[in-house]
Amino acid sequence: MTVRVLAMAALMLAAAGTAARAADPRYPDWPCTQAKVPEISLAAVWAGPSLDDVQNKWKDDAKVSALVAKLSARKTPLEEAEKLVKEFLAGSAADKTANAKLLFAGLFDTLNAQRSQVMSGLERVSRKQREAADKIREESVQLQALQGATPRDEAKVEALSNELIWKTRIFEDRHKVVRFVCEVPTTIDQRLFALGRVIQQEME
Amino acid sequence: MQAEMRKQMLRTWRVGLLFGLALAAAPAHAFIAYVSNEKSNTVSVIDTDSWTVTKTIKVGQRPRGIDFTRDGKFVMVAVGDDDTIQMIDAKTQTVVDSLPSGPDPELFAQDAAGKVLYVANENDNTVTVIDLEKRARLGDIQVGVEPEGMTISPDGKTLINTSETTNMAHFIDTSSRQIVANVLVDARPRFAEFKHDASELWVSSEIGGTVSIIDPAKHEVTGKINFEIPGLRKEAIQPVGIGMTRDDKTAFIALGPANRIAVVDTASRKVTKYLLVGQRVWHMAFTPDEKFLLTTNGVSNDVSVIDVAAQKVIKTIQVGELPWGITIAP
Numbered sequence: 367m368t369v370r371v372l373a374m375a376a377l378m379l380a381a382a383g384t385a386a387r388a389a390d391p392r393y394p395d396w397p398c399t400q401a402k403v404p405e406i407s408l409a410a411v412w413a414g415p416s417l418d419d420v421q422n423k424w425k426d427d428a429k430v431s432a433l434v435a436k437l438s439a440r441k442t443p444l445e446e447a448e449k450l451v452k453e454f455l456a457g458s459a460a461d462k463t464a465n466a467k468l469l470f471a472g473l474f475d476t477l478n479a480q481r482s483q484v485m486s487g488l489e490r491v492s493r494k495q496r497e498a499a500d501k502i503r504e505e506s507v508q509l510q511a512l513q514g515a516t517p518r519d520e521a522k523v524e525a526l527s528n529e530l531i532w533k534t535r536i537f538e539d540r541h542k543v544v545r546f547v548c549e550v551p552t553t554i555d556q557r558l559f560a561l562g563r564v565i566q567q568e569m570e
Numbered sequence: 571m572q573a574e575m576r577k578q579m580l581r582t583w584r585v586g587l588l589f590g591l592a593l594a595a596a597p598a599h600a601f602i603a604y605v606s607n608e609k610s611n612t613v614s615v616i617d618t619d620s621w622t623v624t625k626t627i628k629v630g631q632r633p634r635g636i637d638f639t640r641d642g643k644f645v646m647v648a649v650g651d652d653d654t655i656q657m658i659d660a661k662t663q664t665v666v667d668s669l670p671s672g673p674d675p676e677l678f679a680q681d682a683a684g685k686v687l688y689v690a691n692e693n694d695n696t697v698t699v700i701d702l703e704k705r706a707r708l709g710d711i712q713v714g715v716e717p718e719g720m721t722i723s724p725d726g727k728t729l730i731n732t733s734e735t736t737n738m739a740h741f742i743d744t745s746s747r748q749i750v751a752n753v754l755v756d757a758r759p760r761f762a763e764f765k766h767d768a769s770e771l772w773v774s775s776e777i778g779g780t781v782s783i784i785d786p787a788k789h790e791v792t793g794k795i796n797f798e799i800p801g802l803r804k805e806a807i808q809p810v811g812i813g814m815t816r817d818d819k820t821a822f823i824a825l826g827p828a829n830r831i832a833v834v835d836t837a838s839r840k841v842t843k844y845l846l847v848g849q850r851v852w853h854m855a856f857t858p859d860e861k862f863l864l865t866t867n868g869v870s871n872d873v874s875v876i877d878v879a880a881q882k883v884i885k886t887i888q889v890g891e892l893p894w895g896i897t898i899a900p
Contacts, residue, residue, distance in 0.1 A: 407801055407802055409799055409801030409802040410802060410828065410829055411829070413844070555869065556849065559829070559848070559849050559869075560870065563846070563848075
């Protein structure tokens, strides 16, 4: 039992070490293998007319802001979202360009904010994981000492190894979730780009 | 089942042929494009008439470099993590054989006759030379660390290999298999392309953010193309794939995470237009009639279709995950 605990702890710490090495020195808490791009720049996703005159105006337009909320939600399948964009712009007639700009400005603000939220969440978890790793490292040293002591306190050894098993399990579960969540910023990038492309095509 | 399908296809084809003969002014010829999807370990087959994916072929792990054999019978795809190059039969659209590359093949080039294949093996600093008829390994050439880009001069006498680590384009004599010249370019050279008239060699540098134009006779850099997109940080502009029209007048350069293709007038060496295509645009291929240019977009998982004459994006086709390379049947 205790051998397994130590082996698991060692494995896990190795994983934590890899994460630390992979980090960009500018973002020490960033846990993902995907490079951290703090913000999507407008020019990377938009080649249409300038949005300078639009700014926050999309929030004042009830129809646009409702549509932005719907299109930004991950539960709205991308295909459906693209269809909604087309329908909205097809029904805009003379205001097409103005509406297209409002809609994209809204999507850009909203999805960028959503992305920042996910990224700071990831960094928060990453800090917690580092603390957990330190704790586990400490406790495995203690466990080793307990095991080597004579006479050996079996009750203490048992209690500490049980605790280590739990901590290791929580650490590993979190590690898996982090890996999964690391894909989310990219998914948001993809959505923003795809919707921006449809909007620009509809404007032509 | 398969035999039946083939029979039916043959029938359809015959009928199509009759129609084609009957109608002298038949619609534009449809071509078949093959796209390697690095992450999903597949190759997507695209019909350029309907602009749809007609088949997805399961291949080895991490498919990247992809090209048709000159006779149009096979598609070769480098599957890096399986340390080989697989051959897809273009008729049956299934993997039928493999070629003996070195470890982690990424990209390859073949001579004009389609007899010899040169493969850049990212992991062991060599280029493997393969006899395509016998499908056997002829030997290896030691090159710079981490070979990347590969191309061959129109006369077949010089092989160009770019190296990520040395930041050089290595000129290799194909008969002696020796390096005859090294030309320093900007950081992380990715791809090399000759003008069809062999007067210039263009090399893209992913990190340097430039394309170097080299005089292949003098082995000298004679010019550099820079890219500027208002609102985009310089590091987001990463030139990779290069496509040159047959008359050598226009070049198209994929700019990676800038999500754009730069259109370059080769005479003035100036960018005339930027086309927003898809996310992380990587490589490209022209249809044989040069009416269309297809680009692979790695992050948006799609292929953009550019109308070459109009210099406009006309279509987007979803493919597998992380599309990397593309080739179109001759």
